[in-house]
Amino acid sequence: MGAIFQSLGRTVLAGVVLLVILVLATGVNVGVGASYAWWTFFMRWLHVLSGVLWIGLLWYFNFVQIPSMPKIPDEQKPAISKVIAPTALFWFRWAALATVVTGALLAFMSGYIVAALGLQRPFTPIGIGMWLALVMAFNVWFIIWPNQKKALGIVTVEAAEKAKAARLAMLTSRANTMLSIPMLFCMVAQQNGGL
Numbered sequence: 001m002g003a004i005f006q007s008l009g010r011t012v013l014a015g016v017v018l019l020v021i022l023v024l025a026t027g028v029n030v031g032v033g034a035s036y037a038w039w040t041f042f043m044r045w046l047h048v049l050s051g052v053l054w055i056g057l058l059w060y061f062n063f064v065q066i067p068s069m070p071k072i073p074d075e076q077k078p079a080i081s082k083v084i085a086p087t088a089l090f091w092f093r094w095a096a097l098a099t100v101v102t103g104a105l106l107a108f109m110s111g112y113i114v115a116a117l118g119l120q121r122p123f124t125p126i127g128i129g130m131w132l133a134l135v136m137a138f139n140v141w142f143i144i145w146p147n148q149k150k151a152l153g154i155v156t157v158e159a160a161e162k163a164k165a166a167r168l169a170m171l172t173s174r175a176n177t178m179l180s181i182p183m184l185f186c187m188v189a190q191q192n193g194g195l
């Protein structure tokens, strides 16, 4: 067990192996991979996985990292700004992109991508959710990430610009946290009568 859990790659692989064993052992999914509906389900699973990684990291920034920074002594701050934040931002922005791609594919495979983006009935709930998430993904790639690069010193800028960039990244991250609440409601509302 130790050999598995000491490596993140082996841990993720073990999760996939466990899933395969569960699917085979329950025997209920004899139709795995056999139908279009199953592949749509599979895309839904990939979508939720990547969405959890993205929003989990967004909430980590807002619930944990940002409120903790003022409590950390200055000489210890580089541990966050030089090591933890760049790694978290790497997974954050690519998970955001993966969520958009899998979400768009899911809507396409379900045959309602145009109707949903046009907010037509009965796809209005998921359409609103998709637009909210698209705004959030835009914020990640075109506001938060470019400004974080300045704030974390990945791109060198003057002190005043650095402070301005850090503030804009923080406020946009807060806006995304606000949007994540109705966005997630809409995501789960479509199939479950939430709206």
Ligand code: HEM
Pocket (backbone or CB within 6 Å): 044, 047, 048, 050, 051, 052, 054, 055, 099, 100, 102, 103, 104, 106, 107, 110, 126, 129, 130, 133, 134, 137, 184, 187, 188, 190, 191
């Ligand atoms: C632009 C980005 C996104 C797009 C295009 C998108 C698209 C979709 C679509 C088409 C569905 C299927 C709705 C249905 O027919 O029931 C869905 C469901 C869902 N999405 Fe998203 N989504 C996006 C972002 C997110 C994010 C950021 C999360 C965060 C976790 C998320 C979580 C979910 C969940 C939990 C479901 C429900 C699955 C179910 O009920 O089976 N989505 N999304």
